[in-house]
Amino acid sequence: MVQSIVSDSHERVLNAAERLFSERGYTAVKLRDIADALGIRQASLYHHAPGGKEQLFVDVTERSMERHRVGMEQAISQSRPDDLREQLRAAARWLLSQPPINLSRMNLSDMPAIAPSHAQRLKAAAARALLAPLEAIYQAAIDRGEIRSVYPHLMAGMFLSVIEGVQQGAPHAPVSKQEMADDVIDILLKGMYQR
Amino acid sequence: MVQSIVSDSHERVLNAAERLFSERGYTAVKLRDIADALGIRQASLYHHAPGGKEQLFVDVTERSMERHRVGMEQAISQSRPDDLREQLRAAARWLLSQPPINLSRMNLSDMPAIAPSHAQRLKAAAARALLAPLEAIYQAAIDRGEIRSVYPHLMAGMFLSVIEGVQQGAPHAPVSKQEMADDVIDILLKGMYQR
């Protein structure tokens, strides 16, 4: 299969589309923008994405979520068990290596703009890929007494919000994203109060 | 001034526009949506907002940010000084009483879609209204030794992300938004670890 070296042209289209969609959202990205990023004409996109804009968005989002599901689960399973801090750091490292995800924008802006059945599928994929793995490690940490009792779902959403904030608020900071994420995880675990 | 009772028709337009823009963002909201929310025709909007869509967006966003600046400063100044927890709770109460704000979406999606000069003004207004007051109370808490040394700017962004997450992730929770916000503030201050 000479075709699937690393990034055949179909992959290049998906990658460009994913970066733009994940940064600006569905409605703000025009097919023209994606074509420009690839150095081709808007109409030429239809050779690689015959389904049109909405289908392209669904495809890249599902691909992204599946990659995140695997990435998150690997990051967590490769960390020491019974160490929430290390698990969260690994999850943060994974998330920061990827294009940013804004779940809030996805839910409020992107989903209403596509077919309800598509929206439902993407929401489910996001829950599986991002929320579920985090909820699981929080629940496990509660069960073994490492942390006090908190709502795992709330904590998972909080973690994702915060990492996303790090990812995009980073430019102004004097330190790297990963350092910021580590600091933030420390605060979530130990708090801000003086010891 | 019989005109300015509470909500003359100009205000009603701004309010409807603000709610929609703040939820879905600039590009996802069509003037038609705002008109529908008001029960009028799209063209009739131009009587109240002769400047068109972009100007309307700038107007409502500046109005919103100015209101937030006052609301945040009041919430904080009416709290006990030297008590970061109470100040954060008051700030959260204020934020949760308002239409949601997604700074990340504003920066990545909305701003690129409007004139650069407009974008610059709105970003500055958001920094003044939301980030600055929070940075100030964090810095003060550090100075008086209430909390350990953290980056106030990072903490301010983190707080806003988290409250916004509470605001929109609330439906699934068994408790009120304010309770969730209080829990989250407790975690930021005390951490998740068992005492």
Added chain:
DNA sequence: GTCTATACGCTGATAGAC
């Protein structure tokens, strides 16, 4: 102050040459 009608540009999409 709201309406209908309409102009206009932009965007998504199709057809067919190369």
Added chain:
DNA sequence: GTCTATCAGCGTATAGAC
């Protein structure tokens, strides 16, 4: 696989009647 040409529909905006 990419192009040019073109279309249909949508969204913004304007004109003018009521």
